[in-house]
Amino acid sequence: MDILLVLKKGYFYIRAEYPIAVEHIQKALEVCYNLGLCGRNILGTNFNFDIELKKGAGAFVCGEETALIASIEGKRGMPKPRPPFPAEKGLYGSPTCVNNVETFVNIPIIINEGAENFAKLGTEKSGGTKIFSLAGKTKNTGLVEVPLGIPLAKIVYDIGGGALNGRKIKGVQTGGPSGGCIPVEFFNTPVDYETFAELGSIMGSGGMIVIDDTVCIVELARYFTEFVQKESCGKCVPCRIGTKRMLEILEKITKAKAEVEDLTTLEMLGNYIKETSLCGLGQTAPNPVLTTIKYFRDEYIAHIVDKICPAAVCKELIEYYIEPTKCVGCTVCLKNCPVEAIEGKTKQTHKINILKCIKCGICFTLCKYKAITVKQATIYATENKN
Amino acid sequence: MEEKLKEIIDVIRINKLSYLEILQLLQEKFNFVPMDYLNKICEMLEIPKSKIYGILTFYSQFSTNERGKYLIRICDGTACHVKGATKLIEMLKRNYHLEDGKTTQDKKFTLQVVACLGGCFLAPVCMINSHYHGSLDENKLKNILESLK
Ligand SMILES: Cc1cc2nc3c(=O)[nH]c(=O)nc-3n(C[C@H](O)[C@H](O)[C@H](O)COP(=O)(O)O)c2cc1C
Ligand code: SF4
Ligand code: SF4
Ligand code: FES
Numbered sequence: 001m002d003i004l005l006v007l008k009k010g011y012f013y014i015r016a017e018y019p020i021a022v023e024h025i026q027k028a029l030e031v032c033y034n035l036g037l038c039g040r041n042i043l044g045t046n047f048n049f050d051i052e053l054k055k056g057a058g059a060f061v062c063g064e065e066t067a068l069i070a071s072i073e074g075k076r077g078m079p080k081p082r083p084p085f086p087a088e089k090g091l092y093g094s095p096t097c098v099n100n101v102e103t104f105v106n107i108p109i110i111i112n113e114g115a116e117n118f119a120k121l122g123t124e125k126s127g128g129t130k131i132f133s134l135a136g137k138t139k140n141t142g143l144v145e146v147p148l149g150i151p152l153a154k155i156v157y158d159i160g161g162g163a164l165n166g167r168k169i170k171g172v173q174t175g176g177p178s179g180g181c182i183p184v185e186f187f188n189t190p191v192d193y194e195t196f197a198e199l200g201s202i203m204g205s206g207g208m209i210v211i212d213d214t215v216c217i218v219e220l221a222r223y224f225t226e227f228v229q230k231e232s233c234g235k236c237v238p239c240r241i242g243t244k245r246m247l248e249i250l251e252k253i254t255k256a257k258a259e260v261e262d263l264t265t266l267e268m269l270g271n272y273i274k275e276t277s278l279c280g281l282g283q284t285a286p287n288p289v290l291t292t293i294k295y296f297r298d299e300y301i302a303h304i305v306d307k308i309c310p311a312a313v314c315k316e317l318i319e320y321y322i323e324p325t326k327c328v329g330c331t332v333c334l335k336n337c338p339v340e341a342i343e344g345k346t347k348q349t350h351k352i353n354i355l356k357c358i359k360c361g362i363c364f365t366l367c368k369y370k371a372i373t374v375k376q377a378t379i380y381a382t383e384n385k386n
Numbered sequence: 387m388e389e390k391l392k393e394i395i396d397v398i399r400i401n402k403l404s405y406l407e408i409l410q411l412l413q414e415k416f417n418f419v420p421m422d423y424l425n426k427i428c429e430m431l432e433i434p435k436s437k438i439y440g441i442l443t444f445y446s447q448f449s450t451n452e453r454g455k456y457l458i459r460i461c462d463g464t465a466c467h468v469k470g471a472t473k474l475i476e477m478l479k480r481n482y483h484l485e486d487g488k489t490t491q492d493k494k495f496t497l498q499v500v501a502c503l504g505g506c507f508l509a510p511v512c513m514i515n516s517h518y519h520g521s522l523d524e525n526k527l528k529n530i531l532e533s534l535k
Binding site for chain 1: 403404405406407409410440441444445446447448459464465467468469473480481500501502503504506507508509516524
């Protein structure tokens, strides 16, 4: 047996919120130890390699390599400036390789099949295959492994089966909160690291969330910003305070209180945060906002100028309304409204009291006669008319 | 308490647990981190309280409040968010007066909002104690909670 690298110890660092992954790796480790594939004297050689499983404790930033190392050492998961890179000085001061399990899994394939054979799949620069977690608004969802370089459309429409309930797909959010939203116009571009970077997104660990026209892009950007803002470790100002300021502006937009200039401020803040944050969390935190302003600017403008939420999600901009011609007075909405905002008698047209309505949307989903519709909030609708 | 404490201290010593692992051990044993135990452990093992408190407050998994019989972990990760997790959370707030991190007065339910439970293809997802529930809507979740004694 040839030994390429003399390593002493390996760790799996798995989020505590993934108990099934933890269980599977625990079982796999047991099997490997029993077969003598790890531990002491592997396969009868004098090579020893122990593997330990460490569970996270609920901190997104611990995916960042230096924070991950601090967390394995049992400390707060605060990123550190690099250099020194983990490969020089990492866990407990020793040279450390931090990679995704999927990356390591490719190594035996490359060694066994040969680098050339491995590179036959994929593109020139992005070789091999990649596993994506396809989720969101497609018919089929789940883990999919594809050769790199295939068009995004193939994943969304062929594997994913296209849109749910006849809706219209708007785009795909890749790379989670550090990634960006790629609109349908670019669905024919190949899925590889370089193209994603050009589009302002990242591949990350392979999340692919398909978004249709019932998802409000501005609300989604607000959601991601709220997430990174909460998860910022707080070490550096641009990330800690900058994301907060971005969040405030996004909240203003979803509440129809923003102005067009706010978009410029968002872009400016986003670019500063990207350039001046210490770690990958801050450096990528503005991606969802920046890509959506770039590709879905009209949705931002609709909120800011026209005071309309095209996906009918932002509560301050919408109102539920019962179409008198369609309502048969079945009383289902009235019985299910949590705040008794609906008035009406059996077999007579019902009416929503907009002062009481909390816009929970229950009546909208329950009405079998599609009598309940969403329209622009009256205050803004009249404002537009004047 | 004395006996349990001794047991815990032994586990910590034998396994040379890090500060983070001490907290994880307590959380696993009690479902929350009891401050009386933690303070005693710090004293007996000469651990600076500030150090361990820093770690305790950094990681969102830890709670210093006693939890209800059922811990409801609602996923508000991206996949679940676009599939209506907000509506589920609103329902829990409305019907059970729950808030993220809060427990109902009868100590039956505790709510924790988390980002991704690894079941994105079944979104929206929640975990009640160690059980997964997928493809939820408000009624389905309500029925599940009502079936719990
Ligand atoms: C905030 C943040 C979170 C991250 N989360 C993860 C993660 O959950 N899984 C992962 O494999 N890498 C994550 N990373 C990337 C890792 O730090 C590291 O770059 C990666 O594992 C490198 O290995 P790879 O080249 O094999 O992907 C994260 C990075 C940052 C900045
Ligand atoms: S960029 Fe954000 S998460 Fe990273 S070190 Fe700075 S404050 Fe912490
Ligand atoms: S949206 Fe909710 S609160 Fe408003 S009328 Fe319908 S059920 Fe009642
Ligand atoms: S986003 Fe909810 S399980 Fe992944």
